Amino acid sequence: MNHQLSVIGTGVIGNGWIARALAQGWDVVAFDPxxxxxxxxxxxxxxxxxxxxRLGLAESASPTRLRFVDSVEEAVIGADLIQENVPERLELKREMLAALDAAAEKHVIIGSSTSGFKPSDLQQDCHNAPGRVIVAHPFNPVYLLPLVELVGGEATVPDQLARAQAHYQALAMRPLVVRREIEGHIADRLMEALWREALHLVNDGVATTEEIDAAVVYGCGLRWSLMGTFLTFHLAGGEQGMRHMLEQFGPALKLPWTKLEAPELTNDLIDRVVDGCNHQAAGRSVAELDSRRDDFLVELLGLVQKYWPEAEGLEGRI
Structure with missing residues (x-):
């Protein structure tokens, strides 16, 4: 059975969706004025x-399975999933999503690639089946990076998110269902926090952009690509894990190291963070996690040196 992705707007993100879907053996119908x-x-x-x-194509993958059409109404015919990628202007997105909602069959999920808007705001002008209009936020390059943040709005019911999750998994994505809607979702809020801090460092003359990027590539970024933020700090606590790390370094969160204000480190927050890290560790000891991390980093360093040759001139400064 063939699957069809309908792509509305073919900029960098829209084209990324197209390439990914074609590689997974889907038919793609695209509209762009x-x-x-x-x-x-x-x-x-x-x-x-x-x-x-190099990643591996589906048996039926082919660039010839793409066709462009002349209208939104044509684009949604036969769609299993619709992906909207028009410019990041709320009124424009509302207008396009309302048109898609009016034209598409009620069961078809409509995902918006918006990086910041909440789905309830996007659903406002949709009167046919507004709950199926959700945020489906990917990361560039969409054809390689697997994360897609799925966010439902006020009109969305669990079944709609579950069906969306299945569709994006069929596109070889890793869907992350966001528990409640918030501007910027999850990953962009994290990236924006680092971005704001990096701009402060440049503005204050602490470091150049190149030096900041080197700090990420050769420091935190290497670890994050395997285990993210929380499990990285869990290992920093030694055998006692996250609880010891927070006891030892938690007070430093209130020191004026950053331009961002930290949350109050309540016992409830500590317990939730510790429990989350223990769940991620899945019964593995810190030594086991250390070994896994180190094996990963040795291999990853070779890739960084191969694909980031510009950093060679920084060897004496990092």
């Missing part, structure tokens, strides 16, 4: 395809 859009999309796919081949 710009007459130059098809040529740009075909060039994008040609550039992305070698990387997708």
């Amino acid at each position: 710009d007459p130059k859009a098809p040529a740009r999309t075909h060039a994008f796919i040609e550039n992305a395809w070698p990387s997708l081949q």
Whole structure:
């Protein structure tokens, strides 16, 4: 059975969705009012395809399974999933999503690639089946990075999110269902916090952009790519894990090291963080996690040196 993704808006993100869907053997129908859009999309796919081949293509994968149409109404015919990627302006997105909601069959999920807007705001002008209009926020390059944040709005019911999750899994994505809607979702809020701090460091003359990027690439970024923030700090607590780390370093959260204000470190927050880390550790000792992390970092360092040659000039400064 063939699956069809309908893509509305074919900029960088829209084209990323197209390339991913084609690589997974889906049919893709695209709409973009710009007459130059098809040529740009075909060039994008040609550039992305070698990387997708190295990752592994579905047996039926082919760039020929893409076609452009002349209207939103045509684009949604036969769709299993619709992905909206118009520019990040709320009124424009509301207008497009309302048109998609009016044209598409009521059971079809409509995902918005918005990086910041809440789904309840996006659903406001949808009167056909507003609950199926959700946030489905990917990360660039969409054809390689697997994370997609799924966020339901006030009109969304659990079944709609469950169906969305299944569709994105069929696209070889790793869906993260956000527990409640919030501007910026999860990953972008984390990235924006680091971004704000990095801008402060540049503005205050503490470091250059290159030095800050080196600090991430050769420091925290290497660990984050395996275990994220919480499990990284869990290991920093030694055999006692997160609880000891918070007891030892928790008070430093209130020191004026950053331009961002930390939350109050209540006992409830500590318990939730500790319990979450213990769940992530899944019964593995800190020594086991240390070994897993170190094996990963040795291999990853080789990749960093291969793919980030610009950093060679920083060797004496990092």
